[in-house]
Amino acid sequence: MNRNSSVIKKMAETCLAGITEKEETITLNQVPLVKTDDCAVISILSSGVCGTDPHIFSGKRVGATYPTIQGHEICGRIEHLGKSFSCKPGDHIAIGDRVILVPGKACGTCHYCITYPHQEHLCVNRGIYGVTLRCDRPPYLIGGFAQKVVITSGYWLFLLPKDIPDEIGCLTEPLAVAIHAVERGVGMNMPTAQYGPGLYPTIIIQGAGPIGLLTAITCRSIGAHVIITDILEHRVSFAKELKLHAVLLPRKEGRVLALRKETKGIGADIAIDCAGTPEAFEEGIQMVRRGGRYIELGNFADSGEALVKPSYICRNDLEIFGSVIASPWDFGRAIQLLQKDAALFQKLITHRFRIEETEKAIINVKEKHGIKTIIVP
Ligand SMILES: [Zn+2]
Ligand SMILES: [Zn+2]
Structure with a gap:
């Protein structure tokens, strides 16, 4: 410098x-x-x-x-x-x-x-x-x-x-961002909550970087069945060290199929993009079940365009939500979560x-x- x-x-x-x-x-x-x-x-x-x-x-x-x-x-x-x-x-x-x-x-x-x-x-x-x-x-x-x-x-x-x-x-700040996205997923404080995924949902998280891991820890804290994925081996092994169910995905084709297998062919109730690539969006909406919910969190910066068939969204009754940054009160909740297991967060x-x-x-x-x-x- x-x-x-x-x-x-x-x-x-x-x-x-x-x-x-x-x-x-x-x-x-x-x-x-x-x-x-x-x-x-x-x-x-x-x-x-x-x-x-x-x-x-x-x-x-x-x-x-x-x-x-x-x-x-x-x-x-x-x-x-x-x-x-x-x-x-x-x-x-x-x-x-x-x-x-x-x-x-x-x-x-x-x-x-x-x-x-x-x-x-x-x-x-x-x-x-x-x-x-x-x-x-x-x-x-x-x-x-x-x-x-x-x-x-x-x-x-x-x-x-x-x-x-x-x-x-x-x-605290990135954890608040993760909490905000999970809230978007589970539908708290939302008029559509009665149609939401309910308790103990299955949640797929694309990307095991810092935001992906914080999101996975947040999902685990609400009792969800969490599957976190990445294409980088060191990130998948790190997620496993945190006792998360982590899946290493192929670098090219077959990622949707691999995740479908993990959910008995049905798909998850919710999937959250923490990978931030257009491909993650294209594939992620195919990883949720019919009537499921997809949360776009990772593509904050403009990383290009995704190819999506609108009919796929229509026929599967999908909900697709964005999630950007966090509300101030998410910070208060993030502090509570950090306090519950400081040693776990220290590892990150x-x-x-x-x-x-x-x-x-x-x-x-x-x-x-x-x-x-x-x-x-
Ligand atoms: Zn940030
Ligand atoms: Zn203003």
């Missing part, structure tokens, strides 16, 4: 950050730290690298702006609380507390905020730490791949209970990098090494 960033000039108080200056360019530099009455400052304890980070790094994520500091899976310790700073859900937060940031804040004024205020994640103007905010304007420190983050009023901050280690705190963290190695960490995720990559300052 290049230490001579042209973007940010040195100021009185600064701290170190990995700055994504433009596509494929990360520099390591000092960023102004401005403590105002209307902000909180956290020092980072752990920051997860998401599967979306390589897309932001390469300029393929719609809505990403530069220069930015990436990192939206953020766990930190409060070191400054401005007099007029306020956050949701209203927990009493004090200096020294460990907190989890919900990286996006709803604007409160768009069509979705006004009409569907209980679905904050649908807001079209969300300011998202580590994704849509720029670091060349206040509050500058707007991403987790830094020593500190400055949080402005109105965001959600959840307290991290004492028995959850710093390192796995940053799994296979790679740790320093801020100085931000680019390396992002490439590690792009190349699918290990399971979860995190940055610890």
Whole structure:
């Protein structure tokens, strides 16, 4: 990384950050730290690298702006609380507390905020730490791949209970994303719930990367029969180590047939895409039973078009739902789940990098090494 960033000039108080200056360019530099009455400052304890980070790094994520500091899976310790700073859900937060940031804040004024205020994640103007905010304007420190983050009023901050280690705190955000997708699958809080899969559904999860495994653990926690799949051998063996029923799929043909066999030829009640390829979508809808439900979670970045026969969806009475990010209250539930078995979640963290190695960490995720990559300052 290049230490001579042209973007940010040195100021009185600064701290170190990995700055994504433009596509494929990360520099390591000092960023102004401005403590105002209307902000909180956290020092980072752990920051997860998401599967979306390589897309932001390469300029393929719609809505990403530069220069930015990436990192939206953020766990930190409060070191400054401005007099007029306020956050949701209203927990009493004090200096020294460990907190989890919900990286996006709803604007409160768009069509979705006004009409569907209980679905904050649908807001079209969300300011998202580590994704849509720029670091060349206040509050500058707007991403987790830094020593500190400055949080402005109105965001959600959840307290991290004492028995959850710093390192796995940053799994809260991706676990909330998994919980949101599973809720879409099992139909809670939805008017169609009476036609849903009911208790103890069979759920197929395509992809045994970090999101796939977190989704599988979530499904197991609600009593589902879970089948997790991947084409990468090391990911399938890792899933088996977590005592999940994992199936190694062929790299080309025969994947649908293999999964049909696993479900006595019927198909699953629900399948969830955590692989994020167009092929996963094409095959996944054929892995659910008639009247079953398919959840598209993995194709967040645009990875191309899928070939689908509309008549297949019609004749099989299929339900196909998207699932994007998470609601703030999914974070609260994610913390509860982390607390139940911290040792299990700890196993998912296979790679740790320093801020100085931000680019390396992002490439590690792009190349699918290990399971979860995190940055610890
Ligand atoms: Zn993410
Ligand atoms: Zn809005």
